[in-house]
Amino acid sequence: MSAQLFVVATPIGHLDDMTFRSIDVLKSVSLIAAEDTRQSAQLLKHYNIATPLTACHDHNESNKINILIEKLKNGDNIALISDAGTPLISDPGFKLVRAAQENGIRVTPVPGACAAIAALSAVGLPSDRFSFEGFLPSKQSQRLIHLERLKHETQTMIIYEAPHRILECVKDMVQVFGADRPVGFAREITKTFETIKKMTLEQLVEFIENDHNQQKGEIVLVIGGAAEEKDLSQEKLDQLLTRLLQDLSVKAASQLVADLTGIKKKIAYQRALELTENKQ
Known part of the structure; x- marks a missing residue:
């Protein structure tokens, strides 16, 4: 059988969320392409995985692709992992996976933790239709323009935000989406200080302002969609x-x-x- 590129999900906090299959795959491949080798080394040590690591991140992915593709063509199985969760979901890896597909190399997902899906499953907002919007622009002017584009979307929207921007980001959402728009707030999922709440955007601003601990850690916002379009026969x-x-x-x-x-x-x-x- 020809070599495969395995896209392997890793825990987003709780190490017990690592699957048996993920461990087996990481032990069996010839090389692990990791977003941050220092962080991934700790994970591998915990599970006694001795497979060599190589860095594959936003800054070197384009240059690293040819090397990794050649290894795959020569019969070496490779696993792709990110710092936490599922690769490619607001993480590097897309260019490598695309190159593998273009070169006829089998790409095999090894499912596991994903912060976006974990948050959606727990906040109590409609999950039949949703979109993943990743991180919003860091500059307020660009962020407001982006939010205006999303204002009338009727599906639930999942957004990642950095802790140092969370308060100003939610205030911008109040300005664009309205104070009463429902929102799910999921912070530090699976970790010691996990916080999962559902409220309005206005209430979330107050919640964050009154507890500065809510401006720490990994944060996922799940925004309720706009009211359905007017019915027109x-x-x-x-x-x-x-x-x-x-x-x-x-x-x-x-x-x-x-x-x-x-x-x-x-x-x-x-x-x-x-x-x-x-x-x-």
């Missing part, structure tokens, strides 16, 4: 679009319908195209 949508298309382009008509009714522009645009095609 197909018949009324067609009537409105048909009238506007008499004077406007498909693009202009769909934009105006979206502005007037609150439905998504891409839905109005697709229907406008269909009506135009049916007319021809």
Whole structure:
């Protein structure tokens, strides 16, 4: 069998969350590509894993890819791990996995801990539809622009935030999303001072301001989506679009319908195209 690249999840705090399969894979591969070899060395020592480590992080991933791909082509199995949790989820590894796929190398996930999913499972917000937004921009001006883009999204949104920015970030969310938007706050998941709460954004600002310990550690925010779009029957949508298309382009008509009714522009645009095609 040809060599494989194993994408291995590691604990996000509690070492007992390491799976038996993860340990077996890390012991069996020829090399472990790690985000931070110093931190990963402690994990490997805990589980008596003697496999060699090599650094693979944001600053060297592009240069390291060719070396790792050649090793895989020569038959060496390699495991990819991050400092904590599942690789590629706001962590390095995407370029390596992409290169492996492009070179016909089998990529095998070894599932385990993921802070985003752990938070979503515990805060009590809808989980049937959600998006992972990673870290927001560090500069406030850019962060506000980004939040404005997310303002009308109806799915639950998962966001990571650095502890030293958490308070100003949540205040920006109050400004853009509104004080009453529901939010799940998950801090230090699986660790000694784990905190998991659900409240409004306004209440979360007060909670963080009153307890400075909440500005420490790893933090996941789970934001409730915006209220569902206004209901617009197909018949009324067609009537409105048909009238506007008499004077406007498909693009202009769909934009105006979206502005007037609150439905998504891409839905109005697709229907406008269909009506135009049916007319021809």
